[in-house]
Amino acid sequence: MPLTPLHQEFVLHFGEMGSRWGINRTVGQIYALLFISSEPLNAETITDALGISRSNTSMGLKELQGWNLVRLKHLPGDRRDYFTTPDDLWEIVRTLVAERKKREIDPTLTKLRELELQGPAGDDYAEARIAELREMIEMMTGFYAEMERLETERLVKLMTLGGRIAGLIDKATGLFPTLTKRN
Template sequence: MKMSPLHQEFVLHFGEMGSRWGINRTVGQIYALLFLSADPLNAEQITEALGISRSNTSMGLKELQAWRLVRMKHVPGDRKDHFTTPDDLWEIVRILIDERKKREIDPTLSKLRALEMQGPAGDDYSEARISELREMIEMMTEFYDEMSRLETERLVKLMTYGSRIAGLIDRVGSYVPSPGKQ
C-alpha cells in the first residue's frame, strides 16, 4: 500500500503525538493509517504501509481494540481480518474521553475517597486539599456524565453556544433581583 504525502505526514504526526497521549508511536501510526483509509485494511497491509513488524502490528491492533477505537470488519471474499475506525468523529471522541476517564479519572477518584475514609490524620491542610480535589473531580465527572447522555446534534449545538452561555452566566451572576421579586 502506497501512502500519499498527506497520508504520510498525518500518520507520522499521530505517531509523534501518541507518546504524548500515553500510547506508543506505532499504535498512533496504526490508528492514523486506519482513520484515513477509505477501506478496511488487513494486518499485512498495515505492516507493509508502515514498515513495521507483523508482531508490532498485531500488538498495536489489540491495544486499539481494547480502547474500542478499531473494529474488525469482514470483507466479502477475503478470509483475513480487516480493521477500520468508527466513521462518526463524535463517537471516536466519546470513546476516547470514556476510556481515559476509566483509566485515569476513576482510579484517582477512588483513591481520594479511600483517603478520606481513613478518617482524620492530623494534617488538616492536606485533608482539606484532598477533599477539595475529590469534590472538583466529582463535579467534573457529573458534568461529563450529563454531556455524554446528550445526542450528538444537541451536544454540537451546546458547544457552538459555548461563549454565549459563558456570557449568560456572567449576566445572571451579576443580576440582583428587586426586593420582593425572588
C-alpha cells in the same frame, strides 16, 4: 500500499502525538492509517504500509481494540481480519473521553475517596486539599455524565454557543448573586 505524502505526514504526526497522549508511536500511526483509509485494512497491509513488524501491528491493533477505537471487519471470501475506525467523529471523541475517564479519572477518584475514608491523618492541610480535589473531580464527572447523555446534535449546538454561555452565566450571576458561591 504506498503512502501518499499526505498520508505520510498525517501518520507521522499521529505517531509523534501518541506519546503525548499516553500511547506509543506505533499505535498512533496504526490508528492514523486506519482513520484516513477509505477501506478496511488487514494486518499485513498495515505492516507493509508503515514498515513495522507484524508483532507490532498485532499488539497495536489489540491495544486499539481495547480502547474501542477500531472495529474488526470480515470481507466475503477472505479469511483475514480487517480493521477500520468508526466513520462518526463524534463517536470517536466520545469513546476517547469515556476510555480516558475509565482509565485515568475513575481510579484517581476511587483513591481519593479511600484516602478520605481512612479518617484523620493529622495533616489538616493535606486532608483539605484531597477533599477539595475529590469534590472538583466529582463535579467534573457529574458534568461529563450530563454531556454524555446529550444527543450529538445537541452537544454540537452547546459547544458552538461557547462564550455566549459564559455571558449568560455572568448575567445570571449579576441578577441572582446568592446563587453563586464567592471565595
